[in-house]
Structure formats: C-alpha cells, structure tokens
Amino acid sequence: MIVSHDVDGPADAPAVVLLHSSVGDRRMWEPQWRPLAQAGFLVVRADFRGCGRTPVATAPYSDEADVVGLLDALGLADAAFVGSSYGGRVALRVAALHPQRVTALALLCAGRPGHAPGPALRAFGEAEDALLDAGDLDAAAALNARTWLGPEADEETRGRVTRMQRENFAHWFAAHPAGEEADHELPEPALDLRAVTAPTLAVGGAHDLPDFRRIAAELPGLLPRARHRELPWAGHLPSLERPAEITALLLDFLGEERDRGASTDRTTGP
Numbered sequence: 211m212i213v214s215h216d217v218d219g220p221a222d223a224p225a226v227v228l229l230h231s232s233v234g235d236r237r238m239w240e241p242q243w244r245p246l247a248q249a250g251f252l253v254v255r256a257d258f259r260g261c262g263r264t265p266v267a268t269a270p271y272s273d274e275a276d277v278v279g280l281l282d283a284l285g286l287a288d289a290a291f292v293g294s295s296y297g298g299r300v301a302l303r304v305a306a307l308h309p310q311r312v313t314a315l316a317l318l319c320a321g322r323p324g325h326a327p328g329p330a331l332r333a334f335g336e337a338e339d340a341l342l343d344a345g346d347l348d349a350a351a352a353l354n355a356r357t358w359l360g361p362e363a364d365e366e367t368r369g370r371v372t373r374m375q376r377e378n379f380a381h382w383f384a385a386h387p388a389g390e391e392a393d394h395e396l397p398e399p400a401l402d403l404r405a406v407t408a409p410t411l412a413v414g415g416a417h418d419l420p421d422f423r424r425i426a427a428e429l430p431g432l433l434p435r436a437r438h439r440e441l442p443w444a445g446h447l448p449s450l451e452r453p454a455e456i457t458a459l460l461l462d463f464l465g466e467e468r469d470r471g472a473s474t475d476r477t478t479g480p
Contacts, residue, residue, distance in 0.1 A: 212283050213276050214263035215256040219247035224313070224468050225289035227277065228255040229297030231447060233354050234374040235262030238294065241453030242460060249461055251468075254289070256280055258300075259395075261378050266385035267394040274303040281311060290314035290408075290464055294449055295358075295422070296321055305408055306401040314467040315410040315436075316460055319418050319446045322425045323401045331421045342379065351376035360417040360445020367450050403432045409470075410436035411463050415444030422446060 216236065226246055228239040236255040246253045257264040258273050277300060281289060290313045293301035298320020305312040306323070327335065334357055341350040355372040363371075410433050414426030423440065430436040441448055449456040 219252040223252040225252045229293040231295035272396045292316040294318045305406040309407045312408040347379045358446040362451040414440040417445040
C-alpha cells in the first residue's frame with residue numbers, strides 16, 4: 211500500500227520528505243510545505259498508518275518500509291528528510307537501513323531507535339493510557355497538546371494539535387473495537403546508527419521533556435556527521451510553535467546541503 215501523500219515543487223529538483231509527529235498528520239507541515247517548494251525543492255509529505263488520510267493497517271507493516279515504498283512509487287532515488295518527533299525516529303531508521311537513499315537529515319526533537327524512556331516520558335505514557343482506557347479521547351488529546359507544545363504556541367496551534375491527535379485516536383479506536391489489541395506494526399529493527407552517512411541537524415527544545423533534549427544532544431556522538439542545536443524557546447513541536455523561524459532554519463540547512471552536493475557533483479563528474 212502507498213500511504214497518502216502530497217507532492218509539490220519542480221519535478222527534477224532535489225527531494226525533501228516531511229515526516230510528521232505521531233500527535234499529528236501531514237497537515238502539521240502546512241507552514242513549511244509551500245516555502246520549501248518555492249525554494250526549489252520537490253517536497254513530499256506523507257501520513258503514517260492511521261493518521262490523516264492513511265488507513266489503519268490490517269496486515270504487518272513498518273513505517274520505514276512505507277516511506278521507502280513511497281520513494282520508489284514516486285521514482286525518487288534519494289531525498290533529504292525532515293522528521294518531527296516520531297517522524298524523526300522513522301527518518302533515522304530509513305537512514306540507517308538505506309543510507310544511500312538519504313542525502314540529509316533535519317531532526318526536530320526526534321525520537322531515537324532503542325531509546326529507553328525516562329521517568330517523565332513514562333509518566334506521560336501512563337497518564338495517556340489511563341485516559342484512553344477510560345475512553346476519554348478528548349482528555350487524552352488535550353493532554354498531548356499540553357505536554358508537547360511549548361510556551362510559544364498560541365491557542366490556534368494548541369487547538370490544531372488537539373484536533374489532529376483526537377482524529378488519530380478516533381481512527382485507531384474505530385479500527386480496534388473495545389478489547390481488541392491487535393497492532394500490525396512490526397518490531398523496530400536493531401540498528402547501528404553509525405551506518406547513517408547523511409549530514410544531520412539534531413534540534414532540541416529547551417522546554418521539551420528531558421528524553422528528547424538528551425536524544426538531540428547525544429546524536430552527534432552516535433552519528434558520524436551530526437551537529438546539535440537547542441532552541442531556547444521551543445517545546446517538542448517547534449515547527450508549529452514558531453513556524454517562520456523553523457522554515458528559515460530548514461531552508462538554510464537544506465539549501466546548504468543541496469549546494470554542497472551540487473559542488474561535489476561538479477568536482478567529481480566527468
């Protein structure tokens with residue numbers, strides 16, 4: 211199955227794939243979507259299974275295989291990846307398993323394969339589970355918005371995140387009647403992050419949970435070509451909290467890597 215997606219920008223331009231957080235869907239990239247295409251990138255944004263317009267899975271799958279399958283379906287040999295939270299975790303899996311398909315990584319408060327949750331993240335998960343077990347999807351969605359958005363987020367943004375998360379919960383529960391625990395996602399593979407060859411920008415938020423601040427800070431010690439930047443104003447979803455600032459950050463990073471790649475092609479070509 212090809213996951214639901216949008217494509218915009220010049221067909222022959224370097225590709226950028228936007229991977230959303232699990233609290234949202236591809237609509238979270240609305241502030242960055244058009245500016246990246248207008249800057250000369252072929253931009254792809256996709257919905258993971260059970261998010262946005264992609265149905266809940268009915269057979270075994272993995273999100274990284276879905277992403278690679280989407281690249282194949284679009285005829286893209288490689289792409290730069292921008293991943294928010296869980297989307298960053300998926301981008302890291304793609305980059306470790308298929309390093310030749312990833313030209314650059316911009317990871318915004320990303321998860322990390324194999325990371326063991328700390329006390330704050332475990333406490334959030336327990337609180338969310340309790341609300342979902344009680345069937346209170348509204349309260350669970352509101353909990354996510356409170357937890358993941360930093361102080362810069364306005365009420366419109368908080369409402370948007372709450373609605374996207376509420377829709378994701380509704381999709382899941384509609385496909386999994388009460389008492390049914392089936393989850394078709396395959397176990398996360400064991401990965402060696404040293405296999406990631408792409409230049410990587412690991413972004414953390416000073417108002418995020420400690421787990422994600424630590425992941426961002428540690429990635430330069432785990433990936434051969436990573437650098438770290440912490441945003442003093444940000445929570446867990448900086449692309450929604452200060453969209454213009456993150457758009458500029460992405461344009462700078464992706465443009466720099468595009469220009470570097472073009473320069474390398476000129477010096478090594480025939």
